[in-house]
Amino acid sequence: MKYLIVGASSGLGRELAYTFAEKKKNLVLAARDDRDLQPIKSDLSSKFGVEIKTISIDFSVIEEINEKILSDNEVLNNLSGVLFPIGFMAEKDDLILDTTNIHKIIFANYVSINYLISKFFQLFKNQEFTIVGFGSVSGLLGRNLNINYAAAKRALESFFESLAFENKKTNFLVQFYTLGYLDTNLSFGKKLHLPKGNVKKISKIVYRNKNKRFLKRFYPFYWSIVGLLLKVIPFNLILNFIKFVK
Numbered sequence: 165m166k167y168l169i170v171g172a173s174s175g176l177g178r179e180l181a182y183t184f185a186e187k188k189k190n191l192v193l194a195a196r197d198d199r200d201l202q203p204i205k206s207d208l209s210s211k212f213g214v215e216i217k218t219i220s221i222d223f224s225v226i227e228e229i230n231e232k233i234l235s236d237n238e239v240l241n242n243l244s245g246v247l248f249p250i251g252f253m254a255e256k257d258d259l260i261l262d263t264t265n266i267h268k269i270i271f272a273n274y275v276s277i278n279y280l281i282s283k284f285f286q287l288f289k290n291q292e293f294t295i296v297g298f299g300s301v302s303g304l305l306g307r308n309l310n311i312n313y314a315a316a317k318r319a320l321e322s323f324f325e326s327l328a329f330e331n332k333k334t335n336f337l338v339q340f341y342t343l344g345y346l347d348t349n350l351s352f353g354k355k356l357h358l359p360k361g362n363v364k365k366i367s368k369i370v371y372r373n374k375n376k377r378f379l380k381r382f383y384p385f386y387w388s389i390v391g392l393l394l395k396v397i398p399f400n401l402i403l404n405f406i407k408f409v410k
């Protein structure tokens with residue numbers, strides 16, 4: 165059994181690689197910088213005796229996905245699933261962000277994931293195949309920073325919900341986690357009101373659930389309460405409240 169992890173060089177992706185390798189799963193690890201993937205590959209191969217292939221890829225570029233994933237049998241043979249712990253943010257992702265960066269954010273966090281899944285739906289329609297996506301609580305509400313990142317994450321969540329309807333007719337096993345802040349680089353140094361989630365813990369949860377037909381949940385769990393409140397309270401009220409406390 166082999167799994168592809170897109171965004172495997174740090175944070176959650178790196179931890180997922182360790183969790184899956186410990187359970188003797190062979191892996192294909194993808195990220196832009198191969199210098200970060202190579203030490204992970206050496207460590208996992210020597211510790212757990214699994215086969216690891218690395219791909220240096222800019223996932224926001226569809227041609228690279230065609231060439232480095234979809235045209236490589238070394239990646240596709242015996243593939244049992246794909247996980248997308250990729251997260252790409254631009255520095256000043258506000259209302260006046262340039263279109264090149266908007267394109268990169270929307271493609272890396274949404275369009276390319278959608279594209280690869282649609283190809284995998286055709287390629288692996290005759291076998292069980294796991295697909296795991298990771299959203300963000302930043303996608304729950306409009307905001308004044310990381311605007312396009314949040315929009316892409318919201319689109320991704322909607323896309324995974326649509327997969328739930330589609331996979332009733334197929335052998336696809338689809339899971340989606342809406343993540344709150346984790347103890348990784350993305351949230352390093354940020355002042356937060358709620359405790360951060362632990363990547364080791366969520367990696368183990370993801371591994372345990374990888375054969376579920378459809379699962380959608382928050383991690384850490386307390387974000388489900390925030391998510392529920394944001395769904396039932398009218399947006400205007402939330403907006404006025406935020407303006408009032410600021």
Ligand SMILES: NC(=O)c1ccc[n+]([C@@H]2O[C@H](COP(=O)([O-])OP(=O)(O)OC[C@H]3O[C@@H](n4cnc5c(N)ncnc54)[C@H](OP(=O)(O)O)[C@@H]3O)[C@@H](O)[C@H]2O)c1
Nearest residue numbers: 171173174175176196197223250251300345346348350351
């Ligand atoms: N950390 C948090 O607090 C938090 C909160 C909510 C949601 N999330 C979500 O949880 C997931 C994991 O987050 P994390 O903190 O582990 O992120 P991270 O440490 O920043 O890791 C992101 C991974 O994505 C890869 N990546 C980024 N842009 C890429 C591109 N264009 N092409 C290929 N690979 C790319 C990075 O490698 P390269 O840079 O080498 O490409 C890295 O391996 C993400 O989906 C994130 O959006 C995180």
